[in-house]
Amino acid sequence: MTVSEGPAVSPLLSVRGLTKYFGNFAACSGIDLDIAPGEIHALLGENGAGKSTLVKMLFGILEPSGGEILSSGQAVVIRSPSEARSFGIGMVFQHFSLFEALTVGENIALSLDPKFSLPRISDEAARLSHKYGLPLDPKAHVADLSVGERQRIEIVRALLQNPKLIILDEPTSVLTPQEADRLFETLLKLKTEGRSVLYISHRLEEVRRICDRATVLRHGKVTGRCDPRQETPASLARMMVGADVAGVSRSTGSVLGDVLIEVANLSVPARTPFAVSLRAIDMQVRAGEVLAIAGVAGNGQGELFDVLSGEYTVPENDAIRIRGKAVGTVGINARRMLGAGFVPEERHGHAAVSEMSLSDNLLLARSQPDRRSFLSGGLLSIVRHGSVRSAAKRICDDMDVRKSGDDPSAGSLSGGNLQKFIVGRELDRQPAVLVVNQPTWGVDAGAASRIRQALVDLARSGSAVVVISQDLDEIFEVATNVSVISEGRLSPSFAAHELSLEQIGLMMGGIHDSTHSEASHAH
Amino acid sequence: MRIELQKRAQPSPLFSFVSPLLALVLTLFFGGIMFWMLGKQPVDALYSFFVEPLLEVWSLHELAVKAAPLILIGVGLSICYRSNNWNIGAEGQFTIGAITGSILPVLYPEWHSLMILPLMLVMGMIGGALYAGIPALLKTRFNTNEILTSLMLVYIAQLYLDWLVRGPWRDPQGYNFPQTKSFVPEAVLPEILDSGRAHLAIVFALVAAVALWFMMRFMLKGFEVTVLGQSERAGRFAGFSAKRMVWFSMLLSGALAGLAGISEVSGSIGHVQPTISPGYGFTAIIVAFLGRLNPLGIIASGFVLALTYLGGEAAQLSIGISEKVSRVFQGLLLFFVLSCDTLIHYRIKIVTQKLRGGAAHHA
Numbered sequence: 001m002t003v004s005e006g007p008a009v010s011p012l013l014s015v016r017g018l019t020k021y022f023g024n025f026a027a028c029s030g031i032d033l034d035i036a037p038g039e040i041h042a043l044l045g046e047n048g049a050g051k052s053t054l055v056k057m058l059f060g061i062l063e064p065s066g067g068e069i070l071s072s073g074q075a076v077v078i079r080s081p082s083e084a085r086s087f088g089i090g091m092v093f094q095h096f097s098l099f100e101a102l103t104v105g106e107n108i109a110l111s112l113d114p115k116f117s118l119p120r121i122s123d124e125a126a127r128l129s130h131k132y133g134l135p136l137d138p139k140a141h142v143a144d145l146s147v148g149e150r151q152r153i154e155i156v157r158a159l160l161q162n163p164k165l166i167i168l169d170e171p172t173s174v175l176t177p178q179e180a181d182r183l184f185e186t187l188l189k190l191k192t193e194g195r196s197v198l199y200i201s202h203r204l205e206e207v208r209r210i211c212d213r214a215t216v217l218r219h220g221k222v223t224g225r226c227d228p229r230q231e232t233p234a235s236l237a238r239m240m241v242g243a244d245v246a247g248v249s250r251s252t253g254s255v256l257g258d259v260l261i262e263v264a265n266l267s268v269p270a271r272t273p274f275a276v277s278l279r280a281i282d283m284q285v286r287a288g289e290v291l292a293i294a295g296v297a298g299n300g301q302g303e304l305f306d307v308l309s310g311e312y313t314v315p316e317n318d319a320i321r322i323r324g325k326a327v328g329t330v331g332i333n334a335r336r337m338l339g340a341g342f343v344p345e346e347r348h349g350h351a352a353v354s355e356m357s358l359s360d361n362l363l364l365a366r367s368q369p370d371r372r373s374f375l376s377g378g379l380l381s382i383v384r385h386g387s388v389r390s391a392a393k394r395i396c397d398d399m400d401v402r403k404s405g406d407d408p409s410a411g412s413l414s415g416g417n418l419q420k421f422i423v424g425r426e427l428d429r430q431p432a433v434l435v436v437n438q439p440t441w442g443v444d445a446g447a448a449s450r451i452r453q454a455l456v457d458l459a460r461s462g463s464a465v466v467v468i469s470q471d472l473d474e475i476f477e478v479a480t481n482v483s484v485i486s487e488g489r490l491s492p493s494f495a496a497h498e499l500s501l502e503q504i505g506l507m508m509g510g511i512h513d514s515t516h517s518e519a520s521h522a523h
Numbered sequence: 524m525r526i527e528l529q530k531r532a533q534p535s536p537l538f539s540f541v542s543p544l545l546a547l548v549l550t551l552f553f554g555g556i557m558f559w560m561l562g563k564q565p566v567d568a569l570y571s572f573f574v575e576p577l578l579e580v581w582s583l584h585e586l587a588v589k590a591a592p593l594i595l596i597g598v599g600l601s602i603c604y605r606s607n608n609w610n611i612g613a614e615g616q617f618t619i620g621a622i623t624g625s626i627l628p629v630l631y632p633e634w635h636s637l638m639i640l641p642l643m644l645v646m647g648m649i650g651g652a653l654y655a656g657i658p659a660l661l662k663t664r665f666n667t668n669e670i671l672t673s674l675m676l677v678y679i680a681q682l683y684l685d686w687l688v689r690g691p692w693r694d695p696q697g698y699n700f701p702q703t704k705s706f707v708p709e710a711v712l713p714e715i716l717d718s719g720r721a722h723l724a725i726v727f728a729l730v731a732a733v734a735l736w737f738m739m740r741f742m743l744k745g746f747e748v749t750v751l752g753q754s755e756r757a758g759r760f761a762g763f764s765a766k767r768m769v770w771f772s773m774l775l776s777g778a779l780a781g782l783a784g785i786s787e788v789s790g791s792i793g794h795v796q797p798t799i800s801p802g803y804g805f806t807a808i809i810v811a812f813l814g815r816l817n818p819l820g821i822i823a824s825g826f827v828l829a830l831t832y833l834g835g836e837a838a839q840l841s842i843g844i845s846e847k848v849s850r851v852f853q854g855l856l857l858f859f860v861l862s863c864d865t866l867i868h869y870r871i872k873i874v875t876q877k878l879r880g881g882a883a884h885h886a
Contacts, residue, residue, distance in 0.1 A: 025532070311759045333762035342760070349754040356753065364750060364761045367743055381743035412532060 010073055012037045012196050013089070013165055018067035020053050027053040030067070035165060039186060040197040042207040042228060044240055051200050054217070055167050058198075059091045060084040086117050088373070090158030094169040096150050098142045105138035108157050111354035113128070126262055129156045132186045138485065143273065145219055147297045155186070167198045172206060176296050176508045177472070177501065186209050202318075204233040215239055216496045226300040240445065257287030258462035259324075261308070261433045266319040266328075276300040278307065283490060285433070285464040285484065290455060291493055292479035293468045296508050300488035301468045302345065305437040308466070309342040310335045322433055333368040333423045338433075341365075341426030345437040345468075347415065351422045354411030358403070358421060359385065359392040361410050391428070399424035400450065416447030421449050429456060434458060437468045452478050472501055536867045543813055543820075546859035547827070554852055560654075563842055571836035571841045574850075581710040582833060584719025588791055589832050591724035592617070592783035592800070594825035596807035598732045599776030601816040605739070606772045607752040612658065612673030613780040614804025615680035616651040620781020621788040623650025624685055625795050628710035629692050629703045639709050643785055651781015652774045654680065659773035663766045669773070677804070685797045692795060702796040712790030723788035724783070729822065731779060736818035748772070780804060801832060802850075809857045828853065 011034040020028040028050040035041050045051045050371060056062040058069065060078040068075050071087045073142045078084050081091070099106050105122035112121060122138035130138040134152040142150060151171060158166055170186075172180040187197050187210060197434065201207055206230045207214055216224035216239040224239040261284075268278040278300055295301055306312045307320065310332040314320065317328040322338045332342065342365075344350045352361045361375060363383065374388050375381050389407060399420040403413055410418055417438065426434055439455065440448035455478050459465045468485075469475050475482060481493040484507040525883070551573070555565035576582045603610040624647025627639055629715045658672040689701040710724045739745035747768065751758035755765045788799055810828050814821030835849025 022530070022532070058715060310759075331762055332760065336762075344760060347755070350756045350760055353750055353753045353757045355750070360746065363743075364757060368762060375743060377742075382741050383743055383746060386570070409533065 011035055011070075012072065014070040014073075015054075015058070016068050016070065018054065018057060018069065019065050020050075020057060020062060021065045026220050028057070028064075028217075031487050032218070033215055033221055033222070035196050035198060036213075037196055038166070038191055039212040040191055040192045040199055040210055041209035042214035042238065043198060043200045043217065044204075044207060044214050048309070049240070050220040051217055052169065053089070053220075055169065055198065058084065059167065085161050085163070088162075088164035089167065090161050090163030090165070091167040092151065092154045092158055092169065092171060093113070094171075094173065096154055098150055098153060100141070102142060102144040103138065104136055104140050104142060104145075104153050107142060107153060108160065111157055112160065123395075124160060125156050125508070128159050132159065132189055133182060134186055137344070148175050151175070151183075154487075163195065165196045165198060167200070169200045171199070172201065172203060173470075180206070180295075182366065204228075204236045207236070208233065233500055257462060258290050259284050259286050260322070261285050261466065262321040264319055264321075266307065266314060267315070268303065268312075268314055271312070276302055276303050279488045281407040281490045283466075283493075285466055286441075287432075287464055288459055288461045289481060290459045290465045290467060290479050291468065291481045291483060292475040292496070293485050293490065294472065294475050294504050294508055295468075295470065295482050295485035297470055299486050299508075301437060301470075301485060302488070303488070304485065305342075305435065305468060307342060308435045309340075309344070336365075336369045339364060339429075339431055340433040340435070341429060341431030342427055342432070343423055343436040343439060347418050347422060348411065352410040352418060355409055357407045357409055358396070358401075358413075359407050361387045361421070362392045362395065363388050366429070369429060393425040394427050395421060398428070399454075414444075416443040419443045420447050421453060423454060424457060427454055430461075431458075431463060433466075435466045435468075438470065439467060439470075440471065440474060448474070472504060475504070476501075524526045524872060524875045527872045527874050528865065529872050530869055531867075534867050535870075538863075539815070542863040542866055543815065543824070543860060546813070546856060546863045549587070549859045549863070550852060550855045553855055557848075557851065558844075561844060568838065568842055568844070572838045572852075573830060576830060576833040576837050581719045582837075583845075584716075584721040585833055586829050587725040587824060589829035590825045591722075591728045591745035592787050592803040593807050593810045593828050594728035595724070595731055595783040595786070596776070596780045596822040597810035597814060597825055598728075598735050598818045599779030600807055600811040601814065601818060601821055602735060602739075602748055603776045604811060605752045605773040605816050606748045606768050607755070608662075608769055608772045609670045610655060610658070610673050610773055610776050611670050611697060611808065612655070612675075612677045612804070613679035613776065613807055614800065614802065615673070616654045616777040616780035617784035617787075617800055617804045618677075618680040618684050619654040619793065620647040620651030620784030621799050622680075622687065622784075623647055624781070624785025625703070625706075625788055628706040628789075629795060632704050632707060633706055635707060635709050639707075640712065640789070643789060644782060647785025648778040651784060652778040655773040655777025655780070659769050663769050679728050684795070684799070688795055688797055694794075703794045705794045706789060710789060711793060712786055714790075720791070722786070724786035724790050727782060727786060728825070731782075732818040737865070739818065760762070766845075777804065780807075801863055805852055806832075809853055809860070813856060813860050821865055828856075831856075 013035045015031055015033040018028060019026065032056060036170060043051050043054070047118050057064045058078065060080045060083050069078060076087060078087065105118055105125060108125050109116070109121045125136065125138050129152060134155060136149065136152050138158060142153070171183060175183065190197060199207070199211055208231065211228050212445040214221055214226050214228040218240060228236065263281050263283040266278060266281040270277045276299060281304065283291070293301065293304070307314055310327065310330060313331060314328045317326040319328045320328065322335055322340050325338055327338065328334050339448055348354045352399065353364065367374060376384055392407065395401070401413070401417050401421045401424070403417060413421065423436070423439065436455065439451050443451065453475060455465050455467060467478055476496060479496040482496050482499055482504065483493040484491040484504060488506060551569060555569055558565045558568035563588055576586065596617065600613055624643045626646060627634065627643055654676065655673070657676060658669040661667040661672050662665060662669045688703060692703045694702060694704045712724060714720060714722045715726065739748065747758070747763045750761055751763055751768045758765055783803065784799070788795055792799060806828055810821055810824045813824035813827065831849045831852045835846035838844050838848060841844040
């Protein structure tokens with residue numbers, strides 16, 4: 001973890017003692033950072049380490065509370081993203097800001113000076129996208145594009161400003177391995193042109209593969225600087241979390257029991273123009289089994305979760321069975337009463353209400369299955385706040401949920417801690433069937449490992465677990481069987497140990513049953 | 524130097540309490556400036572507007588008469604707004620409730636029975652609820668915006684009332700005045716005390732407020748209202764139906780507005796006439812927000828807004844300014860309530876110094 005104190009050439013962008021307070025909380029404190037021309041610089045850290053706050057200050061979205069930013073050696077104040085662009089900084093956000101109903105060209109034009117005509121912008125965007133190996137059709141509608149293609153729009157949009165530094169926030173979290181490879185080629189090309197890249201990630205393998213230097217943040221402070229190519233993933237992880245991350249222990253060869261959740265030939269038309277239709281889904285999960293459903297975002301994962309949970313019912317009652325009972329037409333609470341538990345992907349506003357306390361959020365999922373302990377007064381349904389609160393406390397203790405105060409609002413917890421609570425809320429009932437969508441999305445390494453272990457343990461104790469995930473590392477950590485979802489179709493399941501990363505990657509790209517070519521984006 | 528709003532980590536409990544009081548103080552302050560610009564002594568004018576009405580027993584009764592419909596409608600609206608259903612048409616539901624509730628005494632003026640009053644109240648509630656059911660149906664079936672539909676229905680209700688009292692319901696012995704026969708004594712809502720006009724409506728209002736407070740605070744139904752108001756998706760996850768909540772909240776607030784309407788006609792007016800409300804249904808929106816959408820808070824804010832009506836009348840008499848001033852006060856109050864609420868979630872920070880080395884370079 002010892003490297004030379006900064007590069008010999010004068011840095012493109014430097015940060016000295018940069019600090020940001022939110023109230024009394026220091027999201028970033030005294031950060032020093034140098035980015036040299038023509039380097040790919042990794043910014044590593046767990047969720048909540050201060051990475052996003054730091055880059056928002058660099059891009060003029062947040063104002064620093066202290067410290068300074070130097071562009072080519074001169075102190076500058078960056079007040080807005082447009083000022084950041086004038087200093088040669090471009091940014092590609094983790095969450096895209098694109099209008100789905102508009103075309104690629106129109107979306108790019110919206111972010112540029114209105115004096116350029118749309119055809120000119122489209123031509124320039126097409127030229128740039130081919131030059132950097134990110135083929136894009138400017139006339140395609142964004143709604144029709146895959147997430148990877150949407151990301152290309154954002155990258156091309158940034159490149160059109162001819163930036164000296166491009167900031168990428170978790171760019172590969174939404175890509176297939178093949179798409180990620182392609183992105184890396186683009187980044188290396190940018191590097192050979194002398195542009196710099198600030199690459200934010202918590203995927204250590206990637207950082208080791210493409211980055212020249214890395215700065216590690218923890219709790220808003222720089223805890224390490226290194227050459228990632230000389231580190232191991234384990235040593236990088238140690239810098240990020242400050243302790244060794246526990247690996248998930250998975251028993252192999254356990255005997256599988258009865259089928260606990262079953263889907264038979266289920267087709268569901270898309271609810272909205274931007275949703276995915278489910279096509280002839282077949283799925284069986286037995287007691288003791290963890291079925292992981294791999295796939296790139298937007299291939300029907302959310303829609304599959306909705307019909308499994310019963311948030312949206314289907315007309316054929318027999319199409320879905322939980323513990324042998326047909327449940328296609330019954331709602332989520334009837335399915336919970338049969339012993340099923342559900343963890344949606346989105347924490348805020350779906351799995352939990354951010355403004356409500358943890359105990360209220362416990363009641364959210366369990367008012368009906370735990371009627372007897374949580375409600376009284378017959379038809380009046382009076383909430384027994386005392387017992388709800390003590391159950392919430394039990395869950396927090398079991399799952400090691402770190403929080404401030406006794407019963408804080410869900411929104412005040414970090415992503416990892418809230419996710420532990422949301423998973424713990426279901427585990428607390430010992431569900432016979434658990435369906436989880438993206439269990440560790442945006443969750444720090446420590447919480448992720450705890451959640452994965454809990455899923456494995458639940459299956460081992462005789463439950464059937466369905467894990468919908470885009471994270472292949474996670475899938476191989478927890479799954480006994482793997483299916484792949486692509487364009488609303490679910491592949492047959494394979495034993496996890498018979499599959500390689502490459503095979504899954506190819507199936508995720510949709511190559512298993514169609515000749516869909518990844519470069520053809522004009523549907 | 525500039526002023527910045529900084530998000531608080533947690534909503535401030537202090538400002539949740541102080542914000543409405545602060546809004547009141549600001550309203551009085553700017554109201555004083557308004558009086559001064561009208562050429563009146565601000566302190567004297569404010570005194571006759573806000574204090575004098577509280578000094579006599581009869582005007583305290585008037586306060587209760589005016590507060591009753593505001594509280595009844597306001598608590599119903601608070602359930603709507605908490606569940607993210609924006610019923611703006613309480614004035615129309617009030618009017619229709621007054622009409623349906625008056626069917627018996629107007630069409631059967633010879634019927635003397637103790638049954639008549641309870642029946643009138645129930646029919647008023649049903650009328651108000653059904654009228655609020657129209658925007659509910661349009662919203663759940665056709666996804667229309669209930670703000671627009673409920674508001675437009677107000678004018679339909681008012682014109683319908685106007686037509687009724689000038690046409691089929693007009694009292695033949697009424698010297699051509701546009702009003703119905705006076706209600707028989709059995710159809711008049713009784714007064715509570717001998718000392719003044721306050722009638723049972725204020726009791727209904729207090730009972731409704733306490734009952735809904737209990738529901739929101741202790742019952743699963745109240746939890747359902749809050750969850751669906753915060754996030755429809757989370758509500759669906761909890762197994763709650765947003766559509767059923769549209770019906771529940773609209774019918775409930777419509778029924779309470781209808782009850783307010785028939786109580787006003789039966790208790791305060793004694794017959795039906797073209798104008799039966801000085802805008803209670805709209806003012807109740809302010810009442811609901813000033814009361815923090817909390818039924819108990821709405822009791823207090825209902826009396827405050829009732830005072831602006833009384834003060835307007837008093838000010839017209841004693842210092843000779845238009846009673847429309849009360850509308851100005853209501854507007855000021857809503858404006859300051861909503862802006863002071865910002866302080867619950869944000870703190871104000873005045874940024875004076877520049878950052879170290881803060882010489883800006885513009886390209």
